[in-house]
Amino acid sequence: MAMTKSQRRRITSGVRYVVLSVWGLMAFFPIYWIISTSFKLDTQWFAWPPYYFPSPPTLANYMNVWFGAEEYAQTQYAISSQKPLISLYNSTVIAVTSTFLSVLFGSMIAYGVSRYRILSEARMFQLLMLRMIPPIVIVAPLSLYYTAIGLIDTRFGLILVYFLTTLPYAVWMTKSFIDEVPLEVEQAAEILGASRWRTVFEIVLPLIRSGLVATFLFILILTWSEYLLALIITKTQVTTLPIELSKYQGSTEGRVYGRQAALAVGITVPLMIVGLIIRKHLARGFSFGMVRR
């Protein structure tokens, strides 16, 4: 029996919604789980059968983890240190500063490449190696080098290495925006008397403002969630949030899922907000500006 075109279309559309919804549930369920766990009382973290909803929801985990509030601590799960707030401060300072440096100097380099070819195409691709070769291969000598020059366990040390490793993204992504600025606009400024620097700061950068913001937020995602370099360079003094979270692992206090979840949600939510703001630019970012929308 032949189907009409509209019948076929309705079936196609139905199948699409089913497939997408199934994947949507799979994508969202773990996120839901960690959020709900963060509101669960300690008896529900590890129960059988599992509690799918926190009942009743409690803020105890948040109050205890983030503010060290003892009165919310229940029995042996209390975590009394106030480290997360310090880590939050460290993470913020390190991520924002290194990202700022990366975007600022990255866009300068990108401008030079786009207009003056200060790096050949081959060099530009070699720059990508900074990102493509696993950082694990240099962390040992890096930490020894940092020890020697006194940068180990400092914010500046981590900022510097984040600056280095995110630079390829910054250069490539901002270049893809700068390439879209018409050359004649710059030349108009130049012939009207603007110096090269002035042209960059008064004409080019303002014109790619939204691109710069997107690049900034994109790199912020990378620096905010980085784990390996932070683990090795800042082990004791200046921990970042991902490292702080990993300290709950294998602790002698047993499984403290609710506390971990409260911390994890706190780390992830800002990242998700940032990511959703620049959701249209994510493809451009992750593909080094090669894919545009």
Add this chain to the structure above:
Amino acid sequence: MARIELCNLEKSFGAVHAVKDLSFTIEDGEFVVFVGPSGCGKTTTLRMIAGFEDPTSGEIRIDGRVVNDLEPRDRGLGMVFQSHALFPHKNVAQNIEFGLRMKNVPPEERVKRVREVAEMVRIGHLLEKMPSQCSGGESQRVALARTLVTNPSTFLLDEPLSSLDAKLRRELRAECDRLHQALKRTFIYVTHDQEEAMTLADRIVVMRLGEIVQIGSPMEIYSNPVNYFVADFFGSPSMNLVAGEIVQANGTARFRSASFDVALPDSFKAAKAGAVTLGIRPEHVGVTLGSGGDIELPVRLVEPLGKDTLLYFDAGVERAFVAVTEGLGMAEIKAGERIALSFDRRRIHLFDGDGLRIAGAR
């Protein structure tokens, strides 16, 4: 005041030789138009004068001073771009003010000058608008104002009107002319539009394949083209160009093509026999109803334009042979009719096998 000399200017982009050994002097206050088909090197030449391209070799002098190694901003020039190149994030007033700001003109003075210039090109009402809110013609006026306000010694205009529609183009062409008259500055104008060149220029520089083909006033270029290329490029409708040969017979030279045969004026009496191209402008071909012309051709198409009527004839080749008649008197002629045509003999041009004009003896 600016006199611009170009001496043996060369520019290559890799293997592409964009400008070849170009030497030419632009006098102070002159309106010079560089014209030619795209890729002829005219824009590259202009950009070398502006300082956006470094010549591969050769010198550019402004008032006797070699400027090859000067920044564009230090050359005292103003430039208007094809794309207008307004700063999209600044409003019209800020756009115009930009050049003054770069030269550290005090704010009160700036405001005054911006007003004046805006009035001058009639965009006083647009000052608060953003470039994206301006039409094409308005944008180009803003671009003009932005250049005018810095009062440069020389204006460089790179196909400034080519992104506009025909009516605006005429309007702004007149504007350019008026500004040149009033400011008495040097204008260097690049275009691929021969009509713009003809109406604006004091002198036209025709370029092709990186070389200057001919320099001259519009009238010179129009009536004495040095070669086939110039002859074909200028004029609308363009010159009739018919391939054929010269035949010497009884002491007179005749031109013979596939479809007609015509006696040449005495000035060509000594012309060598051989393959040539005959050129004659449509307005120098007379149409006579009845017989008695030099040649007779069948009509292919009649195009009444109102003031004039264009007649297209079949000359045995793809390109039609065109004649212009005044008024609509000939509009009723049907395709296929054979019509007698007479040539204004003094206006016949002959081009040899290499396309060069064969000079007739005077």
Add this chain to the structure above:
Amino acid sequence: MTVAALSAAEAPLQASPRAVSRRRAVRRFKLSLLAPLIALFAFVLMPVLLLQLYFSVHQWTVYLGSWWDADYIGLDLFKEVLTDPRFGWAVLRSLAFATGSTVGCFVFGFLLAYLMHKPFRGQAIYYIIFILPMLTVPVVVAYTAEMMLYQSGPLNDVITRLSGIEFKPSWLSDPHLALMTVSLLEIWNWTPFSFIIMLAGLTAIPKEPIEAAEILGASKWRIFWEVQVPLLRPVILLALVLRFLEAMAEFPKTWSLFQGGPGSATETLPVYIFMTTWQYFEISKGAAMSYIVMLLMIVIVLFAIRLLRREKRSLDKMYEQTDSPKVEA
């Protein structure tokens, strides 16, 4: 105000007297744009690479005294690493993990992107939900997995309830499953990456060839294979190559969840290097290992770059990026 008045009024603002030599200024400008990069290379990257070279040919561990008078032992460590079966297994595990997760990400990502590339109701919501996993900190992914994957945990429970069959694999403690568990996590985490890249690619394809094929009577299937896939080749390769390289470097999830265990089931290259260096404190062996991995990765990356360079060109063509004239090349 008339034109004539203005022209008569003032002398032109002439060229500034301090005219800079342009060529010198351009060179200085280019250099200052490049300076930070040069500084980073000279003061961070170069010393680190030199140190790495030093340690890989000298025998040193933290228990010994000062590292600068460690014994020179030539290429012994390289020999040791290359004959170490654990290292060989780590290479294989990394390759298997990277290949498996890359293919997984790609298949799901492409499928979702294909289903989403034409507008429909609710598209924006699905898009947001689909990219959320990518916006989760990798360490958080690991801990979430731990909370969900224990044997009587919610995942097994949900599957058991839905299917009605007892489903109790031990994701975290079964050595046969562990590497697969990490691969699945990687797929969950990074399918959004393939998804957004493929979606961007699919929506950037010009409509005309597809419409032309439709009018010529091609089926959806034929259009997909003969029009869309060839046009998408650059984007597909990009998604595969970048994902593979990132997967080769995956550390946070594998380490946080398994520390190489159970047994050595999840001992991928990054994990093994990390353990050698930071748990056994065999700094020199770690350095030699790093060196070998670096060389291996350089070979892979150079190959990847060759691919990317070619594909970027066709991509740029697709975006109809007309060559803007470059100044002062």
